[in-house]
Amino acid sequence: MIRYLYATELATFPTLTDTMFRDRATQFRDRLKWDVSVDEKGWETDQYDAMNPLYLIWEKSDGTHGGSMRFLPTTGDNMTADVFNHLTDGVTIRSPLIWECTRFCLAPDATPNTAAALMLGAAELGIGMNLSHSVGVFDARMTRIYKRLGWAPDVLGTQDGISTGLWAFQPDMREKMAAKAEISTLLSGQWFQNAFGPLPMMTG
């Protein structure tokens, strides 16, 4: 199932949290060879995890982490503006309608549908929160995974194997990602409501 959790809520889910930060170490340090910090618990974290980001997490039936991503609003401090501003064409992207998405991570044993389930969760979040776009920082090698899912970002820039890109929250993406993930939008809508309640259907 999908959970939307702020960093301050993670303590309630110790197993999920532990496996998420360990899986991040496996993916970003071990597999993609990013220059990231891993602490004595084996957790990969950075300063943005300390800013109470919102995590979108796929929780497996045994309560462990299947995949996740991390959101921060671009109106506040965020990684795209602070660290990767040179990859966004000189534009500091800042808007209440655009959130940053970073640390897209899959557990080593994630099922093929997990990536699609995460993207479905992101579509629910973006559309439900009235966002126009998300700006992401991701490994350039991930681009083909996003393409295969049918929701490729518009890449803004790439350097040293790291890309920034834009995802547009078009309403049809819910259905599209739900089909890919083989999850009903009734269910994904329910997961969203469990976290945020029945927000009004917002219109732009």
Place this chain on the structure above:
Amino acid sequence: MTRRLETFLDSLTQASSLDDLQSSVVRLRDVYEVEHLVYHSVKSTGQQYAALTYDPSWVDHYVAEGFEKIDPVVQGCFQRFTPVDWKRLDWSHKSARTLLGDGITAGLGNQGFSIPIRGPAGQFALFTVNHKASDEQWASFTTEYMHELILAAHYMNERALAMEGSDEIKAGQSLSPRETDALTLLAAGMNRSQAAERLKISEHTLRVYIESARFKLGAANTTHAVANALLRGLICL
């Protein structure tokens, strides 16, 4: 996007003092015909201030009772950034019910919607709309106006930060060359796909650059952003 948001935003750009901000809150309350509006800013240093339409006696009572420690709205919003309907919050505690009861006695409505905002350098603000309405009326109001209220909330925060002389906001106000190009081409009458083609970027990238510029300019929509940029001499034809 209604004309009233544009009018409000135009007046907001003139605000230069806390008194002006207070008048803006009152004006916005009247424009949307709700009971109350509250804008409350907390800097990372703990320094805080508010512009609000609540009766001063209610504010005094709230502070005297230390309600901020048990207020479900504060608990549910502090350091977050997702809007929340008050109905979603946990009012089951006796102290929370006392707060709600006292509030309604003091003229607050039974419905509320709060929009937490993150600004630069750890700044946090909370924007709240409070109203007297049935659940159905409230759902229809929030559905219709949420998008505008999110923008209004954030613009009010931008204005407040600029008034304080926030370096981040001042630095962020100048348009980047890409944003200037995008607005210039729209001002010249091109549509989005023509402008994107001219700039050799995707249409979504163009949209994001326009959105980014729109936010810097305090504009309600693209047309309004182009007009503002022309007016301020940031682009010329």
